[in-house]
Amino acid sequence: xxxxxxxxxxxxxxxxxxxxxxxxxxxxxxxxxxxxxxxxxxxxxxxxxxxxxxxxxxxxxxxxxxxxxxxxxxxxxxxxxxxxxxxxxxxxxxxxxxxxxxxxxxxxxxxxxxxxxxxxxxxxxxxxxxxxxxxxxxxxxxxxxxxxxxxxxxxxxxxxxxxxxxxxxxxxxxxxxxxxxxxxxxxxxxxxxxxxxxxxxxxxxxxxxxxxxxxxxxxxxxxxxxxxxxxxxxxxxxxxxxxxxxxxxxxxxxxxxxxxxxxxxxxxxxxxxxxxxxxxxxxxxxxxxxxxxxxxxxxxxxxxxxxxxxxxxxxxxxxxxxx
Amino acid sequence: xxxxxxxxxxxxxxxxxxxxxxxxxxxxxxxxxxxxxxxxxxxxxxxxxxxxxxxxxxxxxxxxxxxxxxxxxxxxxxxxxxxxxxxxxxxxxxxxxxxxxxxxxxxxxxxxxxxxxxxxxxxxxxxxxxxxxxxxxxxxxxxxxxxxxxxxxxxxxxxxxxxxxxxxxxxxxxxxxxxxxxxxxxxxxxxxxxxxxxxxxxxxxxxxxxxxxxxxxxxxxxxxxxxxxxxxxxxxxxxxxxxxxxxxxxxxxxxxxxxxxxxxxxxxxxxxxxxxxxxxxxxxxxxxxxxxxxxxxxxxxxxxxxxxxxxxxxxxxxxxxxxxxxxxx
Numbered sequence: 001x002x003x004x005x006x007x008x009x010x011x012x013x014x015x016x017x018x019x020x021x022x023x024x025x026x027x028x029x030x031x032x033x034x035x036x037x038x039x040x041x042x043x044x045x046x047x048x049x050x051x052x053x054x055x056x057x058x059x060x061x062x063x064x065x066x067x068x069x070x071x072x073x074x075x076x077x078x079x080x081x082x083x084x085x086x087x088x089x090x091x092x093x094x095x096x097x098x099x100x101x102x103x104x105x106x107x108x109x110x111x112x113x114x115x116x117x118x119x120x121x122x123x124x125x126x127x128x129x130x131x132x133x134x135x136x137x138x139x140x141x142x143x144x145x146x147x148x149x150x151x152x153x154x155x156x157x158x159x160x161x162x163x164x165x166x167x168x169x170x171x172x173x174x175x176x177x178x179x180x181x182x183x184x185x186x187x188x189x190x191x192x193x194x195x196x197x198x199x200x201x202x203x204x205x206x207x208x209x210x211x212x213x214x215x216x217x218x219x220x221x222x223x224x225x226x227x228x229x230x231x232x233x234x235x236x237x238x239x240x241x242x243x244x245x246x247x248x249x250x251x252x253x254x255x256x257x258x259x260x261x262x263x264x265x266x267x268x269x270x271x272x273x274x275x276x277x278x279x280x281x282x283x284x285x286x287x288x289x290x291x292x293x294x295x296x297x298x299x300x301x302x303x304x305x306x307x308x309x310x311x312x313x314x315x316x317x318x319x320x321x322x323x
Numbered sequence: 324x325x326x327x328x329x330x331x332x333x334x335x336x337x338x339x340x341x342x343x344x345x346x347x348x349x350x351x352x353x354x355x356x357x358x359x360x361x362x363x364x365x366x367x368x369x370x371x372x373x374x375x376x377x378x379x380x381x382x383x384x385x386x387x388x389x390x391x392x393x394x395x396x397x398x399x400x401x402x403x404x405x406x407x408x409x410x411x412x413x414x415x416x417x418x419x420x421x422x423x424x425x426x427x428x429x430x431x432x433x434x435x436x437x438x439x440x441x442x443x444x445x446x447x448x449x450x451x452x453x454x455x456x457x458x459x460x461x462x463x464x465x466x467x468x469x470x471x472x473x474x475x476x477x478x479x480x481x482x483x484x485x486x487x488x489x490x491x492x493x494x495x496x497x498x499x500x501x502x503x504x505x506x507x508x509x510x511x512x513x514x515x516x517x518x519x520x521x522x523x524x525x526x527x528x529x530x531x532x533x534x535x536x537x538x539x540x541x542x543x544x545x546x547x548x549x550x551x552x553x554x555x556x557x558x559x560x561x562x563x564x565x566x567x568x569x570x571x572x573x574x575x576x577x578x579x580x581x582x583x584x585x586x587x588x589x590x591x592x593x594x595x596x597x598x599x600x601x602x603x604x605x606x607x608x609x610x611x612x613x614x615x616x617x618x619x620x621x622x623x624x625x626x627x628x629x630x631x632x633x634x635x636x637x638x639x640x641x642x643x644x645x646x647x648x649x650x651x652x
Contacts, residue, residue: 091550097544104542106640107563117549
């Protein structure tokens with residue numbers, strides 16, 4: 001296999017607060033291959049979005065990268081000076097936010113925002129940039145793009161706005177797009193369209209995607225590989241088939257069990273009891289043990305690391321070889 | 324848009340009529356105009372004849388209509404003190420007040436906006452803290468005190484600037500301006516700073532808090548994620564989104580600057596409307612008082628109209644006929 005496009009190694013994100021240092025993301029590592037869709041799934045507060053923000057260099061203080069490295073094409077990017085990182089954003093790494101209703105500046109036409117972004121990253125003149133903007137809007141499936149380009153964001157519906165947001169994220173042809181809950185704020189009927197559009201465009205532009213979501217169904221739909229996060233750590237990572245069909249970590253299994261299915265006849269949906277711990281009170285050992293139906297003594301004392309199990313890697317003592 | 328302007332104009336006319344009513348009532352019921360005009364030895368018959376000649380025996384509605392008719396033509400009667408038409412007095416004084424007010428407003432915007440943007444962007448910087456402390460002084464010190472302090476330092480101790488008056492003025496048509504002579508400009512500096520200081524700090528603090536608000540929004544984060552330059556984000560995207568409240572406040576404040584130039588004009592003996600008005604109050608010069616009331620109301624109404632139109636220019640979401648017309652920005 002080729003070299004990874006993105007390599008995250010031992011990333012640790014901390015928040016310095018008055019009550020001490022909180023560890024929001026704890027020692028996570030993963031690779032994203034060129035053109036691949038990499039899913040990151042987990043409950044709210046698992047550290048998924050922070051990981052995305054750290055990669056694009058937009059962690060908001062007091063959050064900071066405390067340890068680890070992020071490499072794009074082998075080049076370290078987590079310690080780049082501000083100006084260089086800025087040129088990378090949009091050009092190499094794009095980002096799509098959750099809420100299309102608030103992601104666009106209400107005072108400018110979508111065309112202006114597209115042209116501005118295109119001209120920031122290329123040497124196109126205004127005419128060329130505008131032609132490219134119209135082409136992009138057509139690509140993301142906006143009808144009558146040559147007219148709509150002069151409309152303001154509030155004249156678009158939510159789904160259409162998310163298409164515009166995708167066009168904006170892709171307009172400088174980045175190699176990686178971080179999509180942070182891209183469909184959460186949309187109607188269910190539109191979610192599938194947007195996800196398919198994203199998948200199709202990224203294939204067309206040969207762009208890799210990090211898809212951050214809490215929706216296992218979305219991940220199963222388009223991801224190639226998936227990482228399951230819990231309380232700031234990756235608990236299971238592997239090919240999407242393997243993880244969806246054969247989840248090994250009890251938490252991942254719980255998540256998969258929570259996907260409603262038309263094929264299986266179930267009386268009621270499975271749910272994982274309890275909720276994720278707050279950052280101030282992450283349990284000792286395996287952070288999942290208080291909610292884990294299979295927890296035993298060792299889970300309470302020692303923290304499991306990722307180990308290879310079948311084709312995936314799992315951080316759980318149920319699979320520890322050295323137990 | 325035209326429909327909107329017409330609606331607004333109609334509302335403005337209504338406001339002006341209400342204000343005219345108040346001015347009219349003041350005219351007729353604060354003291355007796357006839358009494359003000361004649362001497363002690365005038366006989367009752369003569370007074371009655373004067374009353375009839377002035378139309379004071381007509382029904383109130385007719386009198387009011389006549390008052391409005393005259394006001395529209397700029398006729399506010401004779402000043403009791405000066406025995407000259409109020410309109411004439413205003414014509415002499417208005418340029419001084421408007422010049423002072425506009426320069427003060429300009430001063431507060433040109434200094435206040437950059438300071439607000441700066442303190443919004445560098446929240447905890449050293450310079451920001453100095454600005455914020457300074458703004459606290461500007462907000463809490465009363466205008467007359469700032470004026471007197473300025474006079475004390477720059478006129479009395481240093482002797483750089485004149486402590487009172489308008490300096491030499493140049494007449495252009497019916498307008499006298501102090502902006503074209505050195506002494507006129509020098510005389511303008513301290514009054515303009517005094518008058519604009521409060522607005523400056525207000526605008527600075529407003530822009531700062533709006534900037535802090537806007538910088539947290541998703542579209543600013545998204546703009547950063549697209550790699551736009553700081554300049555484009557801070558000034559193109561963020562500052563423009565702070566403008567709607569700033570326009571509102573600035574509009575209202577320009578009205579207040581004109582109306583409340585009174586204190587500054589008194590401190591600096593500035594020969595403007597405010598000084599004229601204060602003297603009018605001293606001497607119960609009703610024509611001047613009611614005309615001043617109407618004039619200030621007129622300024623407020625016009626400024627509000629401009630503010631409303633500016634909203635439409637700045638914020639596309641407020642444009643009513645967007646649905647079919649599409650983008651005309």
